[in-house]
Amino acid sequence: MFNLDQLATLKAVVEDGTVASAAARLGYSPSAVSQQLARLESDARQVLMRKQGRNIVPTDAAHVLVRVAGEMASLEERARAELELLTYRVSGAITLGAFPTAVRGISVAAIAALHERHPGVTVTLRDAPPEPGLAGVARGDLDLALIHDWTEDHLQIPSGVVTSHLGTDPVDLVLPVGHRLAGQEIIDIADLDGENWVNDSPGICSRQLLQSLRDRALDYRISCVLDDYQSQVCATAYGLGLSLLPRLGREPLPDSVVAVPLVDPPTRRILIAYRRDSDQRPALQALVRELTAAWEGVAG
Template sequence: MLNLERLRTLDALARHGSVSGAAAGLHVTTSAVSQQMAKLEREVGQRLLARNGRGIRLTDAGRLLADHAARILSQVELAQADIEAQRGEVVGEILLSAFPTAARGLFPPVLGALCADHPELRVRTRELEPEDGIRGVLRGDIDLAVALDWSNKRLPVPGGLTRVELLDDTPDIAMPAGHPLADRPEVDLEEFADDEWVSWPEGEFCHDWLVFTLRSKGFEPRIAHLVGEHHTQLALIAAGVGVCVAPRLGRGPVPDGVRLVPVRQRMRRHVHAVWRTGAERRPSVRATVDALRTAARELSEASA
């Protein structure tokens, strides 16, 4: 009889491509992964892993068994969802991820509501960029992710996942109080062609969006500073070193010396929740989605 936890370890190795990646995804040590795989190889009587330079690769037998493991684990997840749904109680554990401003703006009210309404549910959270959150849901490492895309640059959601819109976030342009456009009621992006920009780090979806959007306005952006944390971005703007896009979701207090001006042609971030199709049968997933939608609606009403 094949051991389910060892099949789970093999599946993680196949998905992550390394012992360290599998260990991180399973929240265990690398030695625990190696021990589980050694036991699984003894169970099946074949080598499942082979050296590949400094790393490892799956043998033909390993790939074959990994394919079966993925299907078996999918069926186990479906069975667990059906059992939860039949029982109808919001219990157990759920892992929720969100990009930084959504984590700051949505996690506090969502976690507070779930703790009050469903004390038997343990919620764990991760702060992840949208692409990483969606990949985690697709791999089965995360139950539900809060992700985003922009009205002029969509983030594809792979098949097998379901998404629901939570809210639209309308960012402003943040600039130093002494900027020539600081007292304007609205601005156009083209007016910042000669300014230096503070951006999200290269490789992140929002950085790619910013470059794409500014180029579509007819100029090559002068990106001087790459900063992941929005409060740090605003601190740089307060110091007079450039301008940036400042989302309203999770914004918090704005430093002295910073002016926020709307863009005439509205920029919109679409914030949504994503989960594996069928997982909404789990009461815990339904309860978390409901809490996210309630928190998003209250934020939208407060900013209207």
């Protein structure tokens, strides 16, 4: 019988592409991962990985075992859900990933409420931007993730992962108080030709600003690439560029900047993502309820 840990190790190596990155994800040393693969090859009596230049690539036998590993992980999740249903109280361990504004805006409040209502549930909260969070759910590293995309730019949801829509979160324009438009009640992005901007690293978080500027054929320059919203606000306060700031999880702004609503603002969709095979787990359902209640508390 194949060892489940060894199958999971092979799956991680195939998904991540290298022994080193798989080891980092699994919390093992690279040598321990190599040993796991060697034992699995011995049990399978077939070569699982071949060298190709400086890289290693999976063989057909490896792909078979990776598929089986995914099926066994699904069976384990369904079994865990049925076992939790047999207990008289909601219990179990959940790993939740969330992007930073969702951590501040809803996650910590939801977890606190869950612990009070269901002390038998333990939650581990991890920082996870939308794309890594979604990938973590698909791989099984996370049980559930709060993710976001945009109303006009949706993330691709991996096979076996389902999402629940919490709501929408429009962004506002942040300007220095001395900017020519800082006194406006509402601003059209079309009026921001020739401006410098502070933006996120390439990905789902940055695409909407760039698309909005390009759709309006505006001249612009990205003066700062910063992934932390507080750093973006600081850069805006010192006149380095304008920035977009979501409302969810927003911390008080310094007196040196103002946040102004936009005409037809870029708007985030806030979603909960989890694997289809785990959606009957009482602990996961309880956390989804608390996250929904926390969202309704800040959005309503």
